[in-house]
Amino acid sequence: xxxxxxxxxxxxxxxxxxxxxxxxxxxxxxxxxxxxxxxxxxxxxxxxxxxxxxxxxxxxxxxxxxxxxxxxxxxxxxxxxxxxxxxxxxxxxxxxxxxxxxxxxxxxxxxxxxxxxxxxxxxxxxxxxxxxxxxxxxxxxxxxxxxxxxxxxxxxxxxxxxxxxxxxxxxxxxxxxxxxxxxxxxxxxxxxxxxxxxxxxxxxxxxxxxxxxxxxxxxxxxxxxxxxxxxxxxxxxxxxxxxxxxxxxxxxxxxxxxxxxxxxxxxxxxxxxxxxxxxxxxxxxxxxxxxxxxxxxxxxxxxxxxxxxxxxxxxxxxxxxxxxxxxxxxxxxxxxxxxxxx
Amino acid sequence: xxxxxxxxxxxxxxxxxxxxxxxxxxxxxxxxxxxxxxxxxxxxxxxxxxxxxxxxxxxxxxxxxxxxxxxxxxxxxxxxxxxxxxxxxxxxxxxxxxxxxxxxxxxxxxxxxxxxxxxxxxxxxxxxxxxxxxxxxxxxxxxxxxxxxxxxxxxxxxxxxxxxxxxxxxxxxxxxxxxxxxxxxxxxxxxxxxxxxxxxxxxxxxxxxxxxxxxxxxxxxxxxxxxxxxxxxxxxxxxxxxxxxxxxxxxx
Numbered sequence: 001x002x003x004x005x006x007x008x009x010x011x012x013x014x015x016x017x018x019x020x021x022x023x024x025x026x027x028x029x030x031x032x033x034x035x036x037x038x039x040x041x042x043x044x045x046x047x048x049x050x051x052x053x054x055x056x057x058x059x060x061x062x063x064x065x066x067x068x069x070x071x072x073x074x075x076x077x078x079x080x081x082x083x084x085x086x087x088x089x090x091x092x093x094x095x096x097x098x099x100x101x102x103x104x105x106x107x108x109x110x111x112x113x114x115x116x117x118x119x120x121x122x123x124x125x126x127x128x129x130x131x132x133x134x135x136x137x138x139x140x141x142x143x144x145x146x147x148x149x150x151x152x153x154x155x156x157x158x159x160x161x162x163x164x165x166x167x168x169x170x171x172x173x174x175x176x177x178x179x180x181x182x183x184x185x186x187x188x189x190x191x192x193x194x195x196x197x198x199x200x201x202x203x204x205x206x207x208x209x210x211x212x213x214x215x216x217x218x219x220x221x222x223x224x225x226x227x228x229x230x231x232x233x234x235x236x237x238x239x240x241x242x243x244x245x246x247x248x249x250x251x252x253x254x255x256x257x258x259x260x261x262x263x264x265x266x267x268x269x270x271x272x273x274x275x276x277x278x279x280x281x282x283x284x285x286x287x288x289x290x291x292x293x294x295x296x297x298x299x300x301x302x303x304x305x306x307x308x309x310x311x312x313x314x315x316x317x318x319x320x321x322x323x324x325x326x327x328x329x330x331x332x333x334x335x336x337x338x339x340x341x342x
Numbered sequence: 343x344x345x346x347x348x349x350x351x352x353x354x355x356x357x358x359x360x361x362x363x364x365x366x367x368x369x370x371x372x373x374x375x376x377x378x379x380x381x382x383x384x385x386x387x388x389x390x391x392x393x394x395x396x397x398x399x400x401x402x403x404x405x406x407x408x409x410x411x412x413x414x415x416x417x418x419x420x421x422x423x424x425x426x427x428x429x430x431x432x433x434x435x436x437x438x439x440x441x442x443x444x445x446x447x448x449x450x451x452x453x454x455x456x457x458x459x460x461x462x463x464x465x466x467x468x469x470x471x472x473x474x475x476x477x478x479x480x481x482x483x484x485x486x487x488x489x490x491x492x493x494x495x496x497x498x499x500x501x502x503x504x505x506x507x508x509x510x511x512x513x514x515x516x517x518x519x520x521x522x523x524x525x526x527x528x529x530x531x532x533x534x535x536x537x538x539x540x541x542x543x544x545x546x547x548x549x550x551x552x553x554x555x556x557x558x559x560x561x562x563x564x565x566x567x568x569x570x571x572x573x574x575x576x577x578x579x580x581x582x583x584x585x586x587x588x589x590x591x592x593x594x
Contacts, residue, residue: 093444094497098471166406167413170360212405288526321497
């Protein structure tokens with residue numbers, strides 16, 4: 001088969017069309033300290049300024065060889081604009097929300113005044129949109145440019161406080177529904193801006209995971225929002241949800257996602273069976289053990305296992321630890337290259 | 343059925359479904375009736391939490407159910423704790439506890455604090471996102487025998503090493519034993535960074551802390567009549583820990 005461009009290959013994998021070899025992708029963050037040194041783009045600027053953010057994201061293709069690039073490395077890019085406290089100054093850590101505006105039950109659950117304009121003009125939101133635009137200008141149609149948004153469940157962890165939010169799924173479900181309903185427009189506005197800037201697909205992170213909540217909570221609280229929101233995104237949408245999720249993949253497949261990015265806690269063959277062709281799959285090379293603490297041989301073995309199981313796009317399972325060796329990420333790509341179809 | 347038996351039955355059932363106000367009311371009523379606090383604990387609250395734990399293990403309960411049950415239990419413990427530990431035992435050692443730089447997860451650390459306190463340790467909690475220089479300052483100020491680092495993310499685990507290096511640079515490494523733990527941490531990783539011990543959960547953290555104290559030549563027995571009350575408290579908080587320790591990781 002004739003060699004495809006990275007974008008052609010990724011899109012073919014995303015839609016189940018023939019590929020010259022399995023796509024290897026940066027779905028959520030694959031950046032590492034080593035990649036920062038190689039590209040010269042470091043934290044905190046790579047989280048707060050468009051040029052270094054785009055430069056570091058580009059390294060996923062230009063240094064590691066992945067077929068996609070994705071510049072929104074942390075889970076916090078929207079958080080400041082929604083009133084959360086975030087420390088953006090750290091030179092060696094991902095920014096993380098540290099204070100939740102709705103944790104105080106006396107505070108009304110509502111979006112900041114001026115949404116969506118004020119949201120889209122927030123420094124950190126705008127930075128990410130500009131970075132996508134730069135990546136699109138740089139790669140054109142050769143490489144898949146991905147955007148990323150947090151869905152209303154994960155934004156609730158940030159705005160409401162994770163523990164309080166989970167507690168209220170039982171003790172005050174109306175307030176949980178209010179949070180989800182209030183936050184639902186946020187990923188939609190953010191995704192639209194990213195698509196307008198050049199994103200070819202959107203990663204939608206919503207962590208209603210089996211590590212935390214029962215599958216019926218996804219079905220009853222979040223699925224209706226996904227079914228309403230996802231068709232409104234004018235690009236393919238890839239769901240990211242960590243942890244054990246085999247018991248809810250059926251519900252994910254009813255939500256309208258094109259693809260699901262899953263973790264190594266789920267054996268790839270079982271995930272392929274559960275998805276049953278209703279959604280494409282991407283994942284699931286282990287981070288903390290394989291990519292962080294082991295070597296390229298182990299990374300190759302896990303990537304090969306995912307290919308053999310029928311996973312459509314091969315990728316690390318989640319945001320890669322910053323200390324992971326670049327060679328381990330390159331080994332994933334090399335494994336895909338070694339599986340070139342004749 | 344006597345009123346005492348009704349109270350115990352009610353405590354079991356209300357704790358199981360996390361009805362905190364009912365649990366507090368019944369606990370107070372039991373105390374007012376002169377019920378033995380140990381009977382309230384072992385006859386009702388702990389069996390209920392053990393049942394919650396069993397339901398979690400078999401996949402019928404998830405983190406929200408554990409949280410509401412544990413919070414109901416905490417309300418009862420606030421009333422029972424003074425009755426159980428008001429016997430004035432001297433601290434058997436001092437522990438400085440913290441979650442490392444870049445990490446804001448603290449449920450596990452907080453459970454360790456409860457367990458260690460129940461065993462008679464004096465706890466200094468530095469909170470979350472603690473920088474290496476703050477670790478050094480705290481050791482200088484509080485002069486603990488033990489230091490506990492918690493990390494919940496593979497991206498923050500390397501700060502164990504940074505903290506230990508900062509202690510060495512300050513000439514303090516030999517003055518304190520260092521325990522590490524957290525969801526992604528392994529014994530091998532703890533060894534590789536030069537920690538003195540690893541504990542996978544709060545119960546193990548207590549055993550490790552006492553072992554390290556003994557290794558340093560300290561007497562860690564609570565002694566005499568205090569042991570029963572302290573043991574009861576430890577068992578109670580251990581039950582809470584068993585419910586909450588798997589509160590789950592999520593970092594994308």
